Amino acid sequence: MKRFLIFPCVLCLIIGLLTGILLPIDLREDSIPPTLGSTPGNLTAPSNLLPSESSGSTSSAAAPLDVEDNFPLLGTACAVNRCLQQQDWTTLSAYVHPEQGVTFTPYSTVDPESDLTFTADQINGMAQDQTVYTWGFEDGRGDPIQMTMVQYFARYVYGSDYTQAQEIGVDRIMTGGNALENLPEAYPGCRFVDFTIPSADPVNDGLDWSSLKLVFQAWEERWCLVGIVHGEWTI
Numbered sequence: 523m524k525r526f527l528i529f530p531c532v533l534c535l536i537i538g539l540l541t542g543i544l545l546p547i548d549l550r551e552d553s554i555p556p557t558l559g560s561t562p563g564n565l566t567a568p569s570n571l572l573p574s575e576s577s578g579s580t581s582s583a584a585a586p587l588d589v590e591d592n593f594p595l596l597g598t599a600c601a602v603n604r605c606l607q608q609q610d611w612t613t614l615s616a617y618v619h620p621e622q623g624v625t626f627t628p629y630s631t632v633d634p635e636s637d638l639t640f641t642a643d644q645i646n647g648m649a650q651d652q653t654v655y656t657w658g659f660e661d662g663r664g665d666p667i668q669m670t671m672v673q674y675f676a677r678y679v680y681g682s683d684y685t686q687a688q689e690i691g692v693d694r695i696m697t698g699g700n701a702l703e704n705l706p707e708a709y710p711g712c713r714f715v716d717f718t719i720p721s722a723d724p725v726n727d728g729l730d731w732s733s734l735k736l737v738f739q740a741w742e743e744r745w746c747l748v749g750i751v752h753g754e755w756t757i
Contacts, residue, residue, distance in 0.1 A: 587743040589713070592692050598745040599715035599736045606680045606734075615646035619739060619746035627751040628658045628667055628678040630701035630733075632708035640671070648672060661701075661756040678752045684734040687717035696720075697731050699755045705735060709749055712739045718753075729755045 587594065598617065605614040618624045618641070625632075625639040638657055648671045657667040657674055669677065689696045695703050696718035705714060718733040737749030 585743075587740055587745070589740050595713055595738060595745055596690075596692060596715060598738060599717075602736055602747055603684055603717060603734070606675070607683060607685050609675075611648045612646055614747075615642040617745075617747045618642035618645055619741060619748045621741075622739070622746075622748050624747050625749045626657065626674070626679070627749065628674075629661055629756060630698065630703050630705075630751065630753040632704055632749070632751060633658070634708060644671075648675070679734070679750055681752075682719050682722065682732050682734075684717040684719070687719055687734075689716075689718040689720060691716040691718070695735075697733060697753070699731075699753075701753070701756050705737065705749075705751055709737050709739075712737050712748060713745075714738065714749070714751075716753075731755055 602614065602617050605611075605617070620642060623639045623641045624645065625634075625637050627633070627637050636658060638655055644651065651671050654668050654670055655674070657669060657678065659666055667674070667678070692715055693706075693713055694716060695705070696716045697720060714735050714737040716733055716735045718731065720731050721727075722730045722732075731754065733753035735749075735751035735753060736747060737751065738745040739748045740746075
């Protein structure tokens with residue numbers, strides 16, 4: 523009898539995994555999978571994915587990171603997404619790569635020559651940093667994007683609530699426009715999660731889409747944030 527009970531369980535597991543891979547993921551607060559947080563609506567990584575408070579790395583007892591497994595990557599991306607939403611710069615800084623820092627791209631095309639990179643300490647002190655940086659150039663107008671870090675985050679990182687993203691792609695660009703999508707080439711050996719809002723208002727016929735792409739690199743058995751790429755419709 524036991525032999526006949528095993529097959530349905532295995533079949534259900536396979537169907538469940540395929541469903542999770544093929545169907546879009548909904549991050550509305552009433553539909554967060556429990557594996558991404560202890561309570562519904564909690565977009566935080568499981569405790570074994572969180573950075574160490576003291577050194578920024580996981581403990582020696584942590585299991586080796588499987589870089590092909592989407593779930594730790596997605597869990598970390600959701601935790602970073604929540605940090606951005608809550609403007610929790612201290613927790614966000616703990617996810618930043620301790621050696622490479624995190625690079626910011628105001629539009630979809632990554633430009634290593636001009637995109638700005640900040641350290642974890644700089645992210646942690648963002649609220650107190652009143653320096654006006656030049657982040658790139660505005661699409662269409664060509665004017666320099668000159669903003670403080672907080673101002674840049676409000677416009678070119680979290681201008682929309684991406685915990686409500688209708689489309690999420692793992693290593694996949696969900697929506698694109700005229701801008702060159704070169705993220706995979708610009709970040710070799712890395713993985714990314716694309717949180718996309720296809721349209722804020724149906725009247726705009728999709729011309730108001732926006733996206734938040736979080737780029738991660740494996741480091742000491744965890745995923746570290748190395749890039750934040752903002753995407754939107756461009757002329």
